[in-house]
Amino acid sequence: MRNLRLLGVVLGLCRRIAPRQLTWSLLLGVLGAFASLGIGVGMRDLVDGLAHHNTAAAVTGALVGAVSLALSSMGGRVAESLNAVLAEAVGAAMEHQVLRHSTALPYGALEDPGQLHRLEQARVPGIRMVSGALLLLKVGPLGLQVLLSLILLARTSWWLPALALTALPSLWLARRGERAMRAVRTQVAEDTRMATRLFDAALAPSSAKELALGGGAGLVRARGEQRLRRTADRMLRAGLSQARRESAGWLVFAAGCTAATALAYQLARAGATGPGTVLLVAGLGSQLRGQMAAILSGLRRSLEAMDSLDAYRWLLDQTPDPARRQTAGAPVPARLTDGLTLTGVGFAYTPGGPKVLDGIDLSIPAGSTVALVGEHGSGKTTLVKLLCGLYRPTTGSITVDGIPLEDLDQAAWRGRTTAAFQDFSRWEFRARQTIGVGDLPRIHDTAAIARTAARVGAAPVVDQLPHGGETQLGTTFGNGTELSGGQWQKLALARALLRERPLLAVLDEPTAALDAAAEHAVYQQYAAAARTYRHSTRGITLLVSHRFSTIRMADLIVVLDGGRIAEAGSHAELMANGGLYADLYGLQERAYT
Amino acid sequence: MRDIGSGGGGRPPSRWRLLREARHAGPALLIAVAACQLGQVLLPTVSSVALGMLVTRLVRGEEVGAVLGLLAAIGAALLGQQVLQLLQVPLTAFAERRVDLVLRAEISVLVDALPTLDRLEDPQLQDDLAQFRTGAIAWMNSGIGGGALAQLGQAAYYPALLLPAAVLSGITWWWGPALLLISIGIRIGTEREVIGFERLQTAHRAATRRTRAWGELIAGRRDAKEVRVFALGDWLLERSDEAQAERLAAFLAKRQAMVRTQAGRFAVCLAVVVAVELTVAGAGLAGAVPLGRIATVLGAATAMIGAGFGLGSALSIEAALPMVGALDRMRARAAQDKGRRPAALEGAAAARPPRIRFHAVRFGYPGAPREVLHGVDLELVPGEVLAVVGVNGAGKTTLTKLLAGLYEPTGGRVTVEGTRVQELPQTWWRRQVHAVFQDFAHLEMSAADNIRIAAAEAGDAQVRRAAALVGADTLIDSLPHGWETILARGYTGGVELSGGQWQRIALARAALAAEHGARVLVLDEPTANLDIRAELAAYEQIVAARGTATVVLISHRLSTVRKADRIVVLDGGRITESGTHEHLLAAGGTYAEMFTLQAAQFDQTQPTPAVPEATR
Ligand SMILES: Nc1ncnc2c1ncn2[C@@H]1O[C@H](COP(=O)(O)OP(=O)(O)OP(=O)(O)O)[C@@H](O)[C@H]1O
Ligand SMILES: Nc1ncnc2c1ncn2[C@@H]1O[C@H](COP(=O)(O)OP(=O)(O)OP(=O)(O)O)[C@@H](O)[C@H]1O
């Protein structure tokens, strides 16, 4: 069974991390099972003792009842607290694992609704996963308790254990309902996510400033609320109909209990047992109900946790252990000899969806600089992401010096690529680190970082900060300094340039937010860097830009149109061609004269 | 600021305070939930009374046929308890969701009503807000709603004790009060155990927020590309573990302490229960209480003692208390803000664009050592297209935020027809001016709604017209679900747009705002990701779509800027140049320098400016 396997995973972690607490928790669970029975037995003995004026029996009964009551109530609370300790400690360890493995997920997984949902499930706070799973642990003691109850009942009459059978319908109905509830929860997942994201957008200063104008905040609020209401309604409807179904099962059980009590009454009246037995049987019935209900609601509450655990397992199975550095795959060459070759590359973001790239045949010689040009939405960024290995082509193949990209040792290939993306990250670290993460081994090399910053005009940005390179940026991790749009981009550029010997450097609209002087300077520097790469590693520089002044410098210019290559060649060739490129170039040139 | 901003030091809000928030679920629902809860605690007593009577009849030797009514009552009480419990679960969850969604709405209204952005950026407030975001409270998936409903359940405890106490007193007068005392004593002890988590949570809320933030950087989608390309996973994970370790140690210590206290209380608890049972046994042996009643007494006493321990939902209450504290602080601050600014709406949209003036405006971001603007003097002539240029970090975006009233100048004034922006009715002014910022929002909503945020009341037709004005309609029509397509991956049929496509959406927002009566449009780098053809077209489209509105355009693309009616240069925190393109070019200042630099790159005679040797 899935749940048992998942519980096993959690217990294994508990045993490793907090063995003492686990032992105590299990022990108290078993004691609790005996204690719940002890309450009824004590009551029976006390009443029978009184009926027969047997002081010793009455006092023993009272004591058994008292100890049992204390154990089952106070002991239960201690067990809960122990479980909380387990949940806190083990949950943190699980969160760590989830984060560790999530970076090994392919980028595309974060865009796929199904896989994204699983990742979200795996990312619920670990404490909730563990405590939910531990609820399942109560099933064991319950089984024990049921068994003991049946033995007790059988000692009175062989008919009484039949009571257990009347519990079956409610259990079966509850299990069926569980499946229905899971289906509803999956249905509402998107609504809940959207509501959460919109709420976040309403509270984050960066989006709140735009939403403050034009009543946008109201619209965002209304849409979020709509989704939440729908979720609430759906969950209520599903919950009520399940309650209705289950009630029918419990009707059978209540009837069984009544019959059992009547039987005990008969026996006691005939003198076969004492009056205490009537209390015991009625008491056991209500104990059983309480315990079964607790288990069922525990199971129900553990559902979400089990789904999360399932997602946790999925994540761990899906991704290789990042610790065991995989050298699987072909070694990455130290220097490029031939270059990159794309043959018949096509790509669709969704299976069967529209092809964003189609039939791309292109060979990029080692050591060259390539410029990608095209209208917005023509597929430039997509091609960039393919080359960085973030997606795999749907059709065709990309080879590096003749070796297919996906056969290369991925970690090593990543170590030899560098990128400035169009939607670059705004890493809110210390300014030095924000650049330094571009080449982690050198993150403490302040001199190299300063040098690189200077090359792309980021030095003044860093220098004007209150504590220079040590200034905390942004507000996420404390009261840091905010930067302007262009300043952030300069840091992203410096980060991309920090790696010294890349085989592939991609720059996707690296100067979109830069001022004229900075843009000019940056391209000078890029040209220089490209030349360095060309000599040191014969690396390739790929840049996407709308600025022809820069594009012109490239050895090869590729014009994309609707996901296909419209034309390719050097500046002079394309100008002579008189195609889209010449058109756009002319337009921009005229705009400056 | 610390007095209202800090949460750690102040007294935690009372648990009863939560009940006030429960009202958002509506009376009918609350009564239904309370009835379920009350029924569940009362029915065991009913059943123990019936059992007592049954034993009495048994002692009297009556036939089974004569006690069928009692047997049925016992069965019905059992079934009743179960059905009530089954109903309570979905009803409670529904009520919790209702409370939470009302409060979420309130919080977002409070945020929206903040007079300035720096108030929202205040780290104290951000810490408070972080508590409401999902996942901030690790233990429970519950917000204030969960706590409020749990407190309602706690409230049901006290009246529920009265019935068994009355039953006991009916047998021996002092037993009722005695067990009341015992039960409440146990209860108080139990509550004590969990108290302190609220403090702990509030004290560590910043660490919790940081832990979540690191997690989002590692596993979230926003930065996933760079995390992979630069292999940042392990480095980020180390930081996340540091943040986690800090709060984990504190929480583990507290939980372990709780186990020890509870284990210590076991002996006390045992002594009390033994005393109760022996007293009952003694009374039975002495013949003071008949056998049938002993059964009732035992049942009622057990129920009361059990109720004292029943604090299962205490943790959701604990989780909700810091949130209530945060909510109260926000409400208090909002109440202080009230009345500071005129609330009345001065008519509808202004008939024509207003004259806006910056008088020696100075501005520095709160907490930042350097001033960004050192005395800006600028007049926006109604209806003009004004371009603002300047190097990165010159303060262009800041200038527009001041114009929109999102920040208050630290010196000087921004006036609209002579009135300071801060004295205008906030909601009115925020409809008069619309801005598409450089980092405009990519919202996980439908394409139509993504445009509609610029004018929330706009109908579908208006949205489509605005989109058509800037050429975004063909793009949207081609999406899988057209205008209803959600602009984010991860939703069924959702798509991600390219950078330039998003900018089209942003332009459509501006067009819609103008259609809907905005008199001043701010466009901060609206064409940074567009190719030259689209860039030039976008300019024409915006100028056509704006109607009579004043446009403030910020751009580093001087090819667009040159077409503006007027260009100003922001340099060193001041406006240093102002005039038409030709005028500024002739003047040979900063603008001319920048323009020549961009234009020179097209100079065929001098292909690529040489790379300085030194950098090789
Ligand atoms: N929210 C903020 N908090 C603190 N300082 C800020 C904030 N936003 C910007 N700054 C600082 O204010 C200065 C001006 O920033 P602003 O965004 O106005 O520049 P800009 O002219 O728009 O630049 P860009 O062309 O790069 O967009 C910068 O030095 C920046 O570091
Ligand atoms: N993550 C994604 N999921 C689904 N569709 C996408 C995704 N990213 C881009 N697209 C779609 O793929 C097409 C190509 O997008 P891409 O980002 O490659 O364009 P681009 O040439 O870089 O455009 P721009 O100049 O605007 O940056 C667009 O139609 C876009 O809507």
Ligand SMILES: [Mg+2]
């Ligand atoms: Mg792109």
Ligand SMILES: [Mg+2]
């Ligand atoms: Mg700016």
